């Protein structure tokens with residue numbers, strides 16, 4: 001039978017006797033462990049070792065001249081609550097052992113029963129690994145619940161916004177229509193002409209707003225074609241270079257042989273524009289915006305930070321080196337009319353529109369940001385296996401809506 005695989009072990013020993021420490025390490029080695037150990041015998045040294053971190057387990061002698069094992073236990077539980085702590089002693093009163101277990105010790109082993117040590121170490125390591133895994137799963141669950149809640153909230157706001165936008169559109173059609181009728185019946189020099197033109201203009205601006213609301217509530221009429229996202233990036237970056245000012249560096253990192261996606265070209269251009277304009281606004285003192293494309297294959301459903309459905313995607317990433325987004329603001333940025341910009345500068349519809357278009361195109365959008373470190377928006381659009389048609393040829397520049 002083959003020897004069992006050696007088990008690496010980072011061992012922190014609270015022990016005043018070097019000989020006892022060596023015996024203990026030798027015993028563990030005999031049981032297949034490969035210990036890397038540090039021996040400490042004062043509270044300051046223990047604190048220093050805990051600060052250094054990276055330990056799998058603490059084994060502490062009960063009888064220490066300079067401080068008690070109870071002090072050692074307290075310090076370990078304070079600084080590294082998850083670190084298993086095994087008490088070893090030549091003599092330990094039952095009361096003390098119970099007290100130690102109550103205070104968080106994992107186990108205690110009497111020195112004349114050292115054969116119990118290796119199995120105890122083994123069990124503690126296994127349980128510690130399980131605790132880490134449980135915590136990881138609980139965190140993943142909490143995160144996916146939070147995502148679900150957020151998307152349900154956006155869904156509800158979307159329905160409301162979409163309903164209002166429809167009714168508004170009908171009213172606006174009447175306002176614009178009657179303005180036009182009135183204008184056509186007025187003489188060219190009529191003093192009322194200017195006023196009615198203003199009414200018509202305001203109506204048209206309002207139509208633009210409702211168009212964005214409809215985009216958010218995924219009720220736009222899309223014209224999907226087979227699309228090479230690189231051609232979208234090319235078109236939009238040419239336009240953006242003029243728009244974003246010289247204090248900002250614009251980088252396009254398109255990867256070659258990009259798969260095709262099925263999406264509405266002008267809507268995807270709108271996405272890149274909205275994200276890039278936000279990036280510009282986040283970098284008043286200058287910085288870099290990077291627009292990148294990449295092929296991505298998702299193998300497993302539960303990889304963190306990637307789309308939940310396995311499959312082939314093309315990712316479109318817009319990142320900046322700007323001010324970043326505060327954690328309390330982050331959950332709200334896709335809501336319509338949420339803005340942190342001063343009145344008159346932002347309507348708060350940019351990201352709501354992006355979200356709606358991405359969702360209506362069967363895609364996913366993720367954001368990660370840290371204050372002072374910049375922001376990354378990543379969009380995944382499903383790859384389509386259809387063969388390209390002439391529709392993938394880029395349209396002229398002036399068809400990009402800003």
Ligand SMILES: Nc1ncnc2c1ncn2[C@@H]1O[C@H](COP(=O)(O)OP(=O)(O)OP(=O)(O)O)[C@@H](O)[C@H]1O
Pocket residue numbers: 274278279282320322323324325329333334338339340341345346347348349350351352375
């Ligand atoms: N790249 C970014 N860096 C920092 N903050 C951002 C970034 N993108 C969005 N935000 C934050 O999200 C908010 C909402 O963005 P959104 O594009 O929806 O609206 P807006 O830019 O404020 O207004 P609008 O786009 O309608 O003119 C912004 O006000 C800003 O606080």
Ligand SMILES: [Mg+2]
Pocket residue numbers: 274277278346349350351
């Ligand atoms: Mg914006």
